[in-house]
Amino acid sequence: MSTTRPDTMPVLVADIGGTNARAGLITEPGREPGTVFSRPTADFPGLAGFLQAAMAQLGGEHVPSRVICAVASPLNDDTVRLTNAGWTFSISATRQTLRLDHLVLVNDWVAQGWAVTRLSESHRVQHNAGHPAADAPLLALGPGTGLGSALITRLGSQWSVFATEGGHISLGITSRREAEIALYIHQRFGHCSAERVASGVGMEAVHDALRAIDGHPPRALSAEAIARKAVAGDPLCAEVLERFTAALGSAAGDLALATGARGGIYLGGGIIPALGDAFDWTCFLERFTAKGRFHDYLAAIPVYAIQHPAPALLGLSVYLEAQA
CATH class of the missing domain: 3.30.420.40 (ATPase, nucleotide binding domain)
Known part of the structure; x- marks a missing residue:
């Protein structure tokens, strides 16, 4: 650099x-x-x-x-x-x-x-009842073509921001269906990361996986087309969107635990704003906090959507x- x-x-x-x-x-x-x-x-x-x-x-x-x-x-x-x-x-x-x-x-x-450190109230929307812990790290992450993340820390009046590769943590699995999807993706790519489900390329990979698992012939669709068909009521694409949202929530919870980001989780990237009201915040937050004994720890962390253009x-x- x-x-x-x-x-x-x-x-x-x-x-x-x-x-x-x-x-x-x-x-x-x-x-x-x-x-x-x-x-x-x-x-x-x-x-x-x-x-x-x-x-x-x-x-x-x-x-x-x-x-x-x-x-x-x-x-x-x-x-x-x-x-x-x-x-x-x-x-x-x-x-x-x-x-x-x-x-x-x-x-x-x-x-x-760095943008998170300067966002005005009008450029962020809180989606749960959490409260930031003083002097705790913040976490920025979000899905676009891939799934990116960064850790934000503060010492006195000075901020520091650290690049992470949180999108490449292994996908957390909570059901047989998710295990089948993860196995398909792992066999195809050699690793089933969170990004392989919770991103634009992930939505496309999950769509391919579900068609194969359910015995349908291959049919490539872009992430944009999948989202559009999901909103229109297509059941398979709606499941892709559900898996995307759940995986994003699970990954955000894992990263919050790993980093102690009790100062707040800030979600950006291109997909959530594009989905608008079609993004299921209830599903996201359920998976974000679904960490057993640490449910209450995570529920206390505020979760924000970045709305800066x-x-x-x-x-x-x-x-x-x-x-x-």
Whole structure:
């Protein structure tokens, strides 16, 4: 990861997801961009192409020389492979191609985590009766193309956000039906993670699994189509949505126990807002707290839905402010 000075403005911030990529200009750290450039990630072969298009749209005569990107991928070295988007690129080569002074990459859920520290009351909705424990960690997670998460901690007035790979914990199983689905997915992919059920790619995998288990011929459907048919009353797609919701609740509960995130669980990602009233919060919360002796421990944790239109871009701006 490169380093950047937040005192040089403007800075282009970009959120590169498995499905959509967004960008905006930051003129003051801590404040969100006024205009957002958004395109499907698949419209571009890699990061350089998207950033060039964003700069052309947003930069005008003042093309920024500093860029910070949130990407849906672990960041361990110069080569980045976006887990669910099919992009592979070099950070240094991209910087040189675009003639940037600085190019910084952070995990996309680190950006979401920084946004959580700055959300207004109007940009979050609480869905249970829990209360935040003072000075306890917070957890941000949510389903999009994949399932991402980040841990947020506070020491005095200072926040820290840590990338995690919580979506890749093994799926918790509570019934024979779930065991059959998990076995099918495990045989197909070598591991049945929470993401393989509680995400866009997970909904597609569960749909395939249920058709096979119930003796139906294969029929590929996108996550968007599955959700649409579920809302319209298709019984198999409705079960996919139920399994998705239950798995998400179970994973959130496991991660809350593992991290002690009694300060609050913040759910983001693209799928829950897209589902709107079709997302079953009762099912989610039942599975979130279904941990035996620790039911009451989890029931006391507030669970919020993030309703900001571009939280990762806000989070990158807050991250810039924190670096100052």
